[in-house]
Every structure is written in structure tokens, then in C-alpha cells.
Amino acid sequence: MHKLVIGNVPRGKDYFGQKVLIKNLWRKLEKDNILLTAPRRFGKTGAMYCLADNPQKFFEPVILNVEPITSPSNFIVELTAKLYKKSSFRKKIVSLWNKKKYFFSFLRDSISNIDIGGLKIELRKHTEIVQNWESYGEELLSLLSTNTPRLLLIIDEFPIMINHIAKNDIKEAEKLLRWFRSIRIASETQTRFVVGGSINLVSTLNKLNLVDTINDLFVQKVNVFSRKTAGQFIKETFANEIISGNQKFKISDELVDFILELVGAPIPYLLAVFLNAILEHQQENNIKKITKDNILKIFEEDLLSGATSITFQHYRSRIDQYYFDLDGDAAKSILNFLSQTSHSVKKETLYQIFLRKTNLSPDNKSYDNFSDLMARLENDFYLKEIKQKYSFFSRVLQLWWKNNYGYQEVY
Template identity: 30%
Template sequence: MRNTPGNPVRGEDFWDRKDLIEKIWKSLERGSILLIAPRRFGKTSLMLKIHDESKKGWRPIFVDVEGMSAPEEFIVDLLERVAEKQGKSLLEKVRDFLGKIEEVGVENIRIKLRESLKTEWKKRGKDLFRKVLERDIRYIMLIDELPLMLRKFPQKKIAGEFLHWLRSIRQEPEICEKVRWVFGSSIGFHSIIRELGVTSNVINDLQPIPVLELSTKEAERMVREILKEELNIKRIKKEVMNHIFKKIGYPVPFFLQILLCSLITLYKQEGRLTSEIIDKAYTDLLKPWNRSYFEHFRERLEKYYEPQLAEIVKRMLSLIAYKGETSKQELSNFFVGQYQQGAIHLFDLVISDLENDFYISKDKDVYQFTSNVLRDWWIRYYGWRE
């Protein structure tokens, strides 16, 4: 296994999370699911693993929809991929749906289909699904970054209607038994729903499955395999392994891999693997040239919330980072003091968002950063501001 942090991986570079994959397959036998994880927690790699190694009897379709901004784009792109998996062109599947067309190039078909769907995408989109899906095939539709797509819709009303339409597709008798959906989300789905002004009914048929940190045993195996592949180190002392996890905290694959990147560089210079080298690798990890690893944690808050609220949330995270752990009551008092109108209700929503997105975790009645690395980065670059 090579060390490739940050990018989706396939094949031998994928860390095989067998228990999680088995849980996903069992859930798909019963219905559709929602994979929940922040960016770089391995969600997309997991979806690609399901795609590349699907069980017998399933036909997987993977689509990253982050760049889309309209229902008709989603419908045409998804159904084109379905047709390709059937070994047919989209034109063959929808010829009578489109009527007479003079140009038969792929792009012309896409354009004509999108135009035909613009005003009646709900009904005609559902008709297209019925037409394109083969009768005796079971499909898995792996849809990555749906919330980010919804944010790009020109009108919230259309985005809300699209979520209702997707749910109606999942409930359609002719479709639901032969199609399962896996929606991947790197931002809180409930935040998007709240923002769009729709109820949670639009996703209450999806089983949520979080992509969490590795177990200690899994994480240790991952470290051994990466260091063996990258440095030909066949044995790691117990105290060295313990020190890696003391520094990193929760064994999130991404944070573990970026620390190992820094550690591998130092090992090649120093020729030894000690607690002191690990400390230096950790310090180097937080240097300015590595900020790109972490900036999206700040940027997503500015996308989630209006400017005043985003600033308050960042201050609240700074408070948690500096104190190490902070009670819910102290955080509530701080939040209410900063943001007056409807503050208590909004505070509960914000705390829920931050937990769902793995910024913080709760132990009894106190909150702390989920990751030591993220906490230390936050302190360094977004220090306490009154």
C-alpha cells in the first residue's frame, strides 16, 4: 500500500475496511444509504471500492455531481452512464423519447435531452428512468457530493423540489426494487435541508452510515504496511507506534497519512525512526507549506454560514481548541453572548453540525476537537480572538 493522502484511491492503494464495506452491502439489501464523512476521510475511495468490486447481480454506476447545477444535468449524465454500462448509446435508449433529430453526435444528444427536460424535468425525468433501466438488472447508483450540487442550483425552491423528486424515484414501485442509491456527503446533509427550507422527510428513507476513524488495530496495520512499502521497514517498536498515535489522536486515515508523509521524508534524511523524529515530523506537518491539507476545514464554515455566524463559530472552535475541552454550558453562554436572536435554538443546530462534520466530539458533557492535528492547526492559524 502506497501512501497517497488526500486523493481518492483504488486497487491496492485502498485500505480495505472490511467491516464497513460488509455493513454497506448488508444495508443495500434492505434499502438505500447515506454515507457521511468530511472531505478526505475516505468516503469517495469507499464508493469507488463498491463500484469496482460490486457483488454478483449488481450493476454499479458512479457519478460525482459536485460540478452540476441543474436537475436536467443530473438526469442526463446519470442515464448516459447507465446506457454505457449496458453497452448501448444513450441515443439507442431514448430515440423515440427525443423524436426526430438531425444531428446524432453524443454532445448534441445531451443538449437536446437537457433542453427537453428543462421545463418538465420531474415527469419526463421519471419517464426516462423507466425507459433506460433494464428490467432484470439491479443497479447501485453511487452519487458523490449531492449537497454540493444542490448549493449550486440557481434557486433554493428547485433544489428542494429536486430532493423531493429523488425521494419519489426511490419510492417508485417500478424502480425501487431494482435500484439502490448510495449518496456520499462531505458536508452535513441536514444543514443543506435546513438551508433549503425542506423537511428531513426527503432523506428519512436513507440509512445513515458514518465513515469514522479506524480502530487502533486497523490503524497500526495501516502504519506498518505503508512504512514497509515506502521505507522497507519491517518492524516498528511498540513505543514508536504508541507515540505516533499519541500525537495524532483519533486514527483518521487522512491525518495519519499526512503525518506519515512528513515522517517518511525525515526518515530518508535521518535514517532512524524514534519518538523525537515523530515529534519533528508532527511539527513540520503544521508548517505553512502544508496549509492546503487543512484549509477546507475553515472554508466549509464560510460556505455553511452567513459571515457573522461563521465568525462566531470559528471563535467557538478557538475556545475549544485552547481549553482542550469545554462544557456545553460554557459554549452555550459564549454563543448566546455573541449572537442574540434565536441563539439557543441556533446553538444546538451549530453544535450538531460541528459534531456531524467531525470538528468536535462529545465526552459526557464536554466537547473537544476530534483530531489532535486539526486542533493544533486551528490554534496556530486561527488563534483565540475576543
């Protein structure tokens, strides 16, 4: 049975309810490369580690988090260092520098001793990788393209890295994207790529007119739990906890349904946070029987308003980080407005909010800009759209947003 994992990435048995997703990912990797997309805390990184921890035959996974990287050369340095630490690839990587006597000797003699940090320092100091990252990267991945076992390169937070690079130098970002696409589609390569991100890569590149650089990737969203899976998750979570002595707690179907009604869309992480708050409340107050009143109190006082509510703050701060200029202001106004409604709202009504906030005229261009913004909010799991009407994707997020920002002026 799984254990609740709140701060770290759930792995092994703790990565719950995504067997179908993992099966589909392996099936697609037979022929395709994948763009794995989901907001933070949906289970995207957990899926990546599931691939890395349990590789299918003939694959050797390497996982790389590139969120802090701000230049293409640093990307190649990080990639080289990470691959070098894998014994399956080390010999070929060492051969890249066999004409550079000092560095070749350094790599050959440091196989088991050097850490990744030390290797990255040596790469920057004794090679031209910083100046010639394209050629080094191409040669590196070309050498590994027919390796046995096959390289499965899993890159997490790729859109954030591209965003960082684009802020510094848009031409360098484009160069990296086009180089990386050429590597992925090379006819002779046996390497497979899983690229992931918690901000939407498609909408990020659309703003830069660079969507064509990822049109070879199969887009796979990580979705919320189904209601059935969410119910199983709740029951197993409680069944795994000892409430008093050696007595395990069994939660009723009625209480499971009540929890699911409160949270709305069962986002795995938010559901785990809520269940953890319930269990902590039980233990701290020595409660042997949980009731609807207990659950509702925890939901309102802890999840929405208490210490646990900090969980939602990144949804707000992400708009300030990645929705630029008037888009960010308009997005916040639209979300403020929707947080105060108990029903879905027509697209035209939200368009009027967009126009007032941006001071744009009602014409085809402004409507296209508005439609792009709404698509982005939908792709980033803030909103859902049914028949040209919009509402919050998550009931919990809507209530939290209303508590914290619903009072702000919309216009």
C-alpha cells in the same frame, strides 16, 4: 500491501481497513438506499469506488460526482450521459427518443464514438430535457428500474449540489429533492441508491425545512480507523518502503503508539499525510533509523506549520462556505476558544460565547439555534461531545487551528 495515496482516491488494495464498512454497505443495499456521510478525506469516495470497482452479483454500479452541478436539469443531463456510456443501459436509454428522428439516429449511430461531453451538448440542443427534466428523469429511471443487472446509482457530493441549487432557487431544490425521493421509494423499482456528501446533508436540509425528503435513506457514517487498524496501517506503510538498498524498515510498537498519540483520532487521510511526511524526511536526509525526536519535529514543523499544513485549510473554508451568517461567525468563535483549551468545555460556557457573538437574548429560541449549531459541528466532525462537554474531534485539527486562528478574538 497498500501504497500511500495522498492526492487521488485510494482504490483496490490502497483502500485500507474498511472491509467491515463495505460489507455492511452491501448488506444494507439488499433492502435499503444509503446516505453515506463523512467530511472530506475520511474515505467516503474511496468507499464509493470500492462498491463500483467490486460490485456484488446482479448489480451494475454507476458513479456520478455532482459537486459542480447548479440546476436539476443539469443533474438529469449528467445522469443520462453517464448511464448512456454503460452498455448495460444504452439500449433502453436510446429508446427514450425513438420518436425524435434526428436524435434517435444520432444516438444509434454514435454508440462507440461519442464522448460524454459531446452527448451532453446534443441532449441540451435536441431534446426538451432542460425544460422538462422531471418527466425525462422519471421516464429514464423508470425504464431502468427493472433492468438486469440492477442499477446501483452512486452519487457523490449530493449535499453540495443541493446547496448550489438552493442558492439559485430554493423551490427548484425542493422540487428536485421531492422528485428524487419519489424515484427512490417507487414500489416497482429494483434500483438502489448510495448518496454521499462531505458536508452534512441532514443539517443542510434542516435549515431548509426539507429533512423529510431524505427520511427513507439509511444513514451510514464513515468513521476514523480504530486504534488497531491504524496501527496496522502504520506498520504496513513502513514495511512496504525500502529504506536503504534492499532493506525494508520495521517500525517498533513504541513508535507506532507515539505517532497515534500525536495525531489523536486516526483520520485515514491525515494519518497518510503524516506518514508520507516522515518517509520523505527519511529519504531526503538519508536517515536509516527513525526516532521520536524525528517524528515530533516533522509533526510540529511540517504537519502543523509547514507545507503539509495546507491539508487542514478546507476545514476552515468549509465554515465560510456552508455555515451562513451568524452561524458561521459563532462557529469560528467557538472553535477558536476550544483550540486554546487542553480540556473539554461545558455546553453552557459555549452557549455564552454563542450569545455574545450573535447578540441574541438567552431564551428557548436562541438555545435551540445554539444546540442545532453544536449538533452540526459534531456531525461535521469538528467536535465531539461527552456528557454535555465539548472538545475538538481531532487533536491534529485542534493544534492546527490553535496555530492559525487561536489568536483571534473569541467575542
